[in-house]
Amino acid sequence: MQSPNLFSRRQFLRGSFFAAAATGLFPAIVPSSVFGANPPNSRIQIGQIGCGRIASSMDLPGILKHGIARVVAVCDVDSRRLALAREKVQSHYTPRKTDRSDDVKTFADYRELLASAGIDAVAISTPDHWHAEPVVAAALAGKDIYVQKPLTMTLNEGRMVSDIVRGKKCAFQIGSQQRSSNQFRLACELVRNGRLGKLHTIRIGLPTDPAGDEEPVMAVPANLNFDRWLGSTPLVPYTEKRVHPQNSIDDRPGWLRIESYCLGMITGWGSHHVDIGHWGMGTEQTGPLEAEAHAEFPKKGLWNVHGPYHIEMKYANGVTMVIDNKLPNGVRFEGAEGWIFVTRGGEKTTASDPATAFGKALEASNPAILSSKIGPTEVHLHHSTDHHLDWLTSIRTRQAAVTNPEAAHRSTSACIIGWIAMKLGRKLRWDPAAEKFVGDEEANRLLARPQRAPYGINALLKKI
Numbered sequence: 001m002q003s004p005n006l007f008s009r010r011q012f013l014r015g016s017f018f019a020a021a022a023t024g025l026f027p028a029i030v031p032s033s034v035f036g037a038n039p040p041n042s043r044i045q046i047g048q049i050g051c052g053r054i055a056s057s058m059d060l061p062g063i064l065k066h067g068i069a070r071v072v073a074v075c076d077v078d079s080r081r082l083a084l085a086r087e088k089v090q091s092h093y094t095p096r097k098t099d100r101s102d103d104v105k106t107f108a109d110y111r112e113l114l115a116s117a118g119i120d121a122v123a124i125s126t127p128d129h130w131h132a133e134p135v136v137a138a139a140l141a142g143k144d145i146y147v148q149k150p151l152t153m154t155l156n157e158g159r160m161v162s163d164i165v166r167g168k169k170c171a172f173q174i175g176s177q178q179r180s181s182n183q184f185r186l187a188c189e190l191v192r193n194g195r196l197g198k199l200h201t202i203r204i205g206l207p208t209d210p211a212g213d214e215e216p217v218m219a220v221p222a223n224l225n226f227d228r229w230l231g232s233t234p235l236v237p238y239t240e241k242r243v244h245p246q247n248s249i250d251d252r253p254g255w256l257r258i259e260s261y262c263l264g265m266i267t268g269w270g271s272h273h274v275d276i277g278h279w280g281m282g283t284e285q286t287g288p289l290e291a292e293a294h295a296e297f298p299k300k301g302l303w304n305v306h307g308p309y310h311i312e313m314k315y316a317n318g319v320t321m322v323i324d325n326k327l328p329n330g331v332r333f334e335g336a337e338g339w340i341f342v343t344r345g346g347e348k349t350t351a352s353d354p355a356t357a358f359g360k361a362l363e364a365s366n367p368a369i370l371s372s373k374i375g376p377t378e379v380h381l382h383h384s385t386d387h388h389l390d391w392l393t394s395i396r397t398r399q400a401a402v403t404n405p406e407a408a409h410r411s412t413s414a415c416i417i418g419w420i421a422m423k424l425g426r427k428l429r430w431d432p433a434a435e436k437f438v439g440d441e442e443a444n445r446l447l448a449r450p451q452r453a454p455y456g457i458n459a460l461l462k463k464i
Contacts, residue, residue: 196337
C-alpha cells in the first residue's frame, strides 16, 4: 500500500517535477482547512517538525500566539525534546479552555506526521542538513511549508527544492525574519527607489564560530535516534558536542560548528544578510557572476566550520558584495549619493546566539535619506511585521508571503558559492542561469554531496 504522504507514481509521472515546475503544470493542492465549509472559522492545522532550540524559542511561540492556527502534532528524533514540545503546546492550549478532543500527537519520524490525517501545513525547525528532504516530502504531500534558513546544504538540493515547492504552489515561508522587520524593509525600499543613487557596493558583516577540541566517543543516549539524526550525512561515532546538549534545549548546539551539518556562519547568519542584500538591489531571482574569497579553517578538532574570512562577489548590475567577519554585523548599502546601514539593533534570535556588536537599527550618511517618503508610484515591498502570521495569512489567502522559494534558494546559493570560494581560495566565475561554475570542474563537484541511503532527496524521489 502506497504511503499517503507521497504522490502516486501516476501523479508523479503526469507532473514530472523538473518539467512541470518550469511550466506551471503542477496543480495547486489547497488544504481543506483553508477552503472548507467555513473557512473564516477554520483553524490551520500545523505539524511541527524538529523540536529543538529554534522551535522552542521562535517557531512554536510564533505560531501558537495566532488563533487562526493550531499546532496538532510535533515530531523529533530525540524523545526528550519531543515530550517537552508536546508539553509546551498542550500547556498553551489548556489554560485557554480550547477544545482538546484531539490532543497533540507525537511522532519520531516526520514521514508519519505527514501521513497523519488533518495536517494542513508544517513548520520545519531541524538542523541544516535536515531541511531539504522534509521540505520536498511536505510539498509532495500537499502541505504548506515554513522552514528555517538556510534552505539547503547544497546548491543542487536548493534547485530541486525551489522547483518542487513552486511547482506545487505551496504557501511557503523561510525563516528570514529580517524581511518582517520595518527597518530592513525601509532600507531596501530606499535603495530600490534610488535614494543612494547608483548602488555600487554592499558590505555585510557576520560573526565567526570558534574551533573546538577533539571529543570522546560516547554511548548514544536512549532517547536519541542518532542514525536518523545523521540522516544523509556519513555514519560517524556519537559525541554530545556533535549533536545537541542532552540537558538543555536553550544552549547552542554543536552541529552548528560541523561542516557535515552546517557550513558555518556564512550560511547561518549569511543567509539572513545576503537575502537583505538581494532584496535591496532586486537580485532575488539570480546570483553573482564572480566570487573570490579566503578563509581560515581549523586543522584539528571536532568543530571544523570556517573561522575568519573575506568574500567578494560581483553581480551583473555592477554591484560588489563584500562579506567579512571584521565588518559590523549588518548590511551596508553604498551608492554614489550616500550609504545606509541596517541591522537588528541589538536583537538576538535566541539567547545563546554568539555575542556580536550591533549598531543602531538603521543609519544613513544623511538623516534626510531615512525620512524620505516612498511615493505611491515608487517600489513598495511586501509589508510584513510578523513573519509567522505572514505565512499563516498566505495559507489562508493563497497570496505569496514576504519570502518565496526561489529567493530563498538564491540567497542560500550565494552563500554556498562564497563558501566554495573560501574552500578553494581562488577566483571563480559563476553562471547564474545554468547554476554552474564556468570552466572549473573541481568547484562544480562541490555543488552536491553524497547522500547516505535511505535518507536524502535522491532516495526520497527514487521511492516515488
